[in-house]
Amino acid sequence: MIKQAEPSDLLSKNEPIFRQYLPKITPINKNSPIINEWDIPYTIKELSYYVHSHYRYYGKFPSAVAGQILEQYLPPSKDHYVLDNFCGSGTTLVEAKLRGIKSFGVDISWLSVLASNVKVTVLDLNALKKELNNLVLWFEKNNGSFSEPNDVFSKKWFDSSTARDLLVIQTYLLNLTDSHIRNFLIIAFIGIVRRVSKAHDGEVRPHINKKKKQRDVISAFSKKVNDMCNDHDKFQHNITDITSECILADNLHLPKQFNDGKCYLAISHPPYLNSFNYAAVFNLEFYWGNVFEDEYTQGNSKLYKTEMKAHPANESITEKYFNHLKICYEEIFKIQEEGGVLAVVIGDCTRNGQLVPVVDKSIEIIVSIGYKLKEINYRTTHYGLGKYAYNHRADYHGDQEEKKDGIIIFTK
Ligand SMILES: C[S@@+](CC[C@H](N)C(=O)[O-])C[C@H]1O[C@@H](n2cnc3c(N)ncnc32)[C@H](O)[C@@H]1O
Structure with a gap:
């Protein structure tokens, strides 16, 4: 049976930035199960401190969501870790690292894995x-x-001059020797693709924006790298x-390394049903990232094609979606000890x-696996996302009949 660590074991006494934007919590029911309302009244900019x-x-979650879960459920020792089995862009890893908590993530997209690892890797910024x-x-x-x-x-x-400039940068990066610096520059490069394209910046799925002013590629890239460095x-x-x-990795088959009994906390943020599928949303990025794919996937290059499908929520996709949830949480159940x-x-x-x-x-599915x-x-939430995502997103404003957005906590 795992005993939880006291917050003072791992946290510093000063109030760091990651604790300034935690949710404001209002209790609704103090008996079992506990029910609260989490309000996150901050802007995306405020929540995007440091490498976020x-x-x-x-479709990432606000840093405050991972932060609050970690504040409440600190692993009992430095050997225990948090695992995010839908890691996305690594928000959980960043929040865990800021708190001195060991963490792992799993994602089916090599781009997401690379972006997550770049965020949490220490490197020589002068070099x-x-x-x-x-x-x-x-x-x-x-x-x-x-x-x-x-x-x-x-x-x-892409405009022809934009495409040519992207190709020049891509060629330089291809010829660099493999290193953390190269990973960082590749993420900066892929990170400007949408901005310099003809597509809307803010929309989730790429659509042509006829009014978009073209940006100079090399200055956009240099600015991106310098901002990231700061x-x-x-x-x-x-x-x-x-x-x-x-x-x-595919979270339906967790890698064997997690069978060590040390996964105390699993944080899990699946794609929202009926919102979007990831691979399609990143097709501009994959177009420019394809040349790097083999290196980062080591023979497993098409893994992202088997991502969990969340859109459109027809009967077949809905059924597969819930089936996926069942299997991936059974995987987590297998690796956690009692108390996890x-x-x-x-x-x-x-x-x-x-x-x-x-x-x-x-809740029904996860309880059927054996979790309490x-x-x-x-x-x-108070901040708008792209229009498309906004129409489909769940949001709770005190009415049980509305679409709900939940952070559900289970114990083994
Ligand atoms: C909602 S996002 C997670 C966002 C994350 N919380 C963040 O803040 O960046 C869901 C992620 O699940 C990944 N995913 C989809 N199917 C998966 C699978 N079978 N195994 C692992 N990851 C998967 C997608 O690639 C996507 O990055």
């Missing part, structure tokens, strides 16, 4: 800036000798040397105008 803004990831200088010099010397890609996809989404520098001054790593905690961040959706009670259904329901936290 390195990589724009659609990184030197590499950026070399890249810019090489770019200026060589971009005249490149011609833009000629395919239909590129022509649809954020990384602050982050590096606020962390200890503790493991955090995201692993490329599972925190699932999930939301209801509507299908043809009808509510699909994803929160309640998930401990706590339900309904989340309210």
Whole structure:
């Protein structure tokens, strides 16, 4: 039976930034299961401190969600860890690292794994800036000798000079020797793709924005790298040397390394039903990232194609979605010891105008595996996302009949 650590075991006495934006919690029911309302009245900018803004990831949860779960369920020792089995862009890893908690993530997309690992890797920022200088010099010397890609996809989404400049940067990065610096620069490169494309920046799925002004690629890239360096520098001054790593895998079959009995807390944020599928949303990024894919996937390059499908929520996809939840939480159940905690961040959706009670259904599934329901936290939000996501997102404003967005806590 695992005994939980006292907060003072692991946390510092000063109020660091990651504790300034925690949810405001209002109790609704103090008996079992505990029910609370979590209000997160902060802007995306406020919640994107340090490395959280390195990589724009659609559908990530606010840093405060992972932060609050970690504050409440600290692992009992430095050997115990938190595992996020839908790691996305690594929000959980960053929040855990800031608190000195060992963490792992699993994601099926190599881009997501790379972005997560870049956020939590300590590196020599002076060497990184030197590499950026070399890249810019090489770019200026060589971009005249490149011609833009000629395919239909590129022509649809990128101006010819933009596509040519992206190709020059991509070629430089391809020829760099493998290192943390290269990973960082590749994430910066992929991170500017949407911005310099003809697509809307804010929308989840790429759509052409006819009014979009084209941005100079090399200055957008240099600015992105410099911004990331500044954020990384602050982050590096606020962390200890503790493991955090995201692993490329399908959460339906957890890698054997997790059979060590040390996963105290699992944080899990599946794609929301009826919102979007990830691979389709990142098709511009994958277009420019494809050349790196084999290296980062080591023979498993098409793994992301078997991602959990969340859209459209027709009967078949809905059934497969709940089946996926059952299997992936059975996997977590197998690796946790008695006393372990599972925190699932999930939301209801509507299908043809009808509510699909994803929160309640998930509770039913997870309890059937053997977990005990401990706590339900309904989340309210105040910030808008892209219009598309906004129409489909769950949001709780005190009415049980509405779509609910829940942070559900279970114990083994
Ligand atoms: C809602 S996002 C998680 C976002 C994350 N909480 C964050 O803050 O960045 C869901 C993630 O699940 C991943 N995913 C989908 N199917 C998966 C599977 N079978 N195994 C592992 N990850 C999967 C997607 O690639 C996506 O990154």
